[in-house]
Amino acid sequence: MSNNNRGLLYLIGLGPGGRAQRTHQADLALDQSEVILGYRRYFALLGPRPPEQQLIASELTEEMHRAEQAVALAASGKVVALVSSGDVGIYGMAGVVFEELRRRGWQPGESPDIAVIPGVSAAQAAAALLGAPLMHDFACVSLSDLLTPWELIARRLAAAAQADFVICLYNPASQKRTWQLTEAHRILLRHKDLRTPVGIVTNAYRQEQRIVLTSLGKMLEHPVNMFTTIIIGNAETFVLRDRMVTPRGYPKE
Amino acid sequence: MSNNNRGLLYLIGLGPGGRAQRTHQADLALDQSEVILGYRRYFALLGPRPPEQQLIASELTEEMHRAEQAVALAASGKVVALVSSGDVGIYGMAGVVFEELRRRGWQPGESPDIAVIPGVSAAQAAAALLGAPLMHDFACVSLSDLLTPWELIARRLAAAAQADFVICLYNPASQKRTWQLTEAHRILLRHKDLRTPVGIVTNAYRQEQRIVLTSLGKMLEHPVNMFTTIIIGNAETFVLRDRMVTPRGYPKE
Numbered sequence A, B: 001m002s003n004n005n006r007g008l009l010y011l012i013g014l015g016p017g018g019r020a021q022r023t024h025q026a027d028l029a030l031d032q033s034e035v036i037l038g039y040r041r042y043f044a045l046l047g048p049r050p051p052e053q054q055l056i057a058s059e060l061t062e063e064m065h066r067a068e069q070a071v072a073l074a075a076s077g078k079v080v081a082l083v084s085s086g087d088v089g090i091y092g093m094a095g096v097v098f099e100e101l102r103r104r105g106w107q108p109g110e111s112p113d114i115a116v117i118p119g120v121s122a123a124q125a126a127a128a129l130l131g132a133p134l135m136h137d138f139a140c141v142s143l144s145d146l147l148t149p150w151e152l153i154a155r156r157l158a159a160a161a162q163a164d165f166v167i168c169l170y171n172p173a174s175q176k177r178t179w180q181l182t183e184a185h186r187i188l189l190r191h192k193d194l195r196t197p198v199g200i201v202t203n204a205y206r207q208e209q210r211i212v213l214t215s216l217g218k219m220l221e222h223p224v225n226m227f228t229t230i231i232i233g234n235a236e237t238f239v240l241r242d243r244m245v246t247p248r249g250y251p252k253e
Helices: A024-032 A040-046 A063-075 A094-104 A122-130 A150-162 A180-191 A216-221 B024-032 B040-046 B063-075 B094-104 B122-130 B150-162 B180-189 B216-221
Strands: A008-013 A035-039 A054-058 A079-084 A113-117 A138-142 A166-170 A197-202 A210-215 A228-232 A238-240 A243-245 B008-013 B035-039 B054-058 B079-084 B113-117 B138-142 B166-170 B197-202 B210-215 B228-232 B238-240 B243-245
Touching: A008 A024, A008 A063, A008 A094, A024 A079, A024 A113, A024 B024, A035 A040, A035 A063, A040 A054, A040 A079, A054 A063, A063 A079, A063 A094, A094 A113, A094 B238, A094 B243, A113 B122, A122 A166, A122 A197, A122 A210, A122 A228, A122 B113, A138 A150, A150 A166, A150 A180, A150 B150, A166 A180, A180 A216, A197 A216, A210 A216, A216 A228, A238 B094, A243 B094, B008 B024, B008 B063, B008 B094, B024 B079, B024 B113, B035 B040, B035 B063, B040 B054, B040 B079, B054 B063, B063 B079, B063 B094, B094 B113, B122 B166, B122 B197, B122 B210, B122 B228, B138 B150, B150 B166, B150 B180, B166 B180, B180 B216, B197 B216, B210 B216, B216 B228
Parallel strands: A008 A079, A008 A113, A035 A054, A035 A079, A138 A166, B008 B079, B008 B113, B035 B054, B035 B079, B138 B166
Antiparallel strands: A138 B138, A166 A228, A197 A210, A197 A228, A238 A243, B166 B228, B197 B210, B197 B228, B238 B243
């Protein structure tokens, strides 16, 4: 299976939940891999694996080390899978791996080969559970200022709100980051109406799934954590029964 | 199978290509459906279907009629699937169906039930084939001005470029819409560097797949059509070998 001694690293998006939300291609790549690396918590999403497969679980904060280890194993000739929940290419592990390859001076023709396998992202999972809020232009913004200056995040929120984008907030809060969502809310309220529909989805497609449909005015009244995605509508977004819907266009003048 | 005479309408994202890029949940819903409706061209992506399943193909421009027909069939008690390529909730059929339900005055408890099943979107497919360009905040903008005033599209492009979002362009051109991409390019160049990496992916994961890695300066030199997605990097996006990568953060000052 070791691909003529030419290593292969699959970067796999597992989607939001268990097997049902995974693509066939993701499962095929998992089945072909000799080693699977990932955040400990997401290994539960994988389901039972064959005994000959090596599983290397690590902690959430160990992304750099996980990427180094995955690249080193694949470069040594193995077929390796590195998994992220959601889409591996959206705030996931794919970029971390390519940054590691850049550090190593990855040359054309050099091992490992890299194959990125996309998955359903957290924003799409939230959107599907809410109805159809992403039917028109939207912007995804992470509120994590660990690696990005808050000034830039604030500028993006203001720009997206001013131009009437639907806005998806990733990483709204964690145990250590608690003021960012309040500040984001203040910025959004400068440009969006209090009554703008807002959907708050935590643990989409997992056992602890929680779906809240509210308004921008009341957004801060609901608990959020690092498994929450928030979707804020545009000026045309409406609520129909228990669904949040953005029309695919604007009324003709 | 008709769900106690309570109709059910699945809104299914098929993903970009064939079965490999579909989720298990999408296949399950297709298998449970008595009728499948969709754009003629996407029926090829479905593969062979059991003979007892009714397939209703329509043309690209007939979205409203397709939504009406799907809702009417499901309201009559059938289990119905309406399919879109990519994610049904991102510029797909989901919003069109909810708009039709609003016109019908869909009340709580009233048939049909609606289940939205997300799929890998065109932007994610393009991103995976290019490398990892969507690792940081991004905005999706459709250049189709059929239902949206061009002034708003232009405002969104400027806002997204100014705030250094990665930008995904949907519907960059069609046979009738040819000037929009040139105009978008002019707006983006006001705020983004000529050397910003740009990926142009046409027919991702299909037979006619074409991947171009270029720069914002040279973006207009490459052919695009209605099956093309364009991804324009942020200020940190780089090219590594044949991949386009956006780092997950910004350098510390």
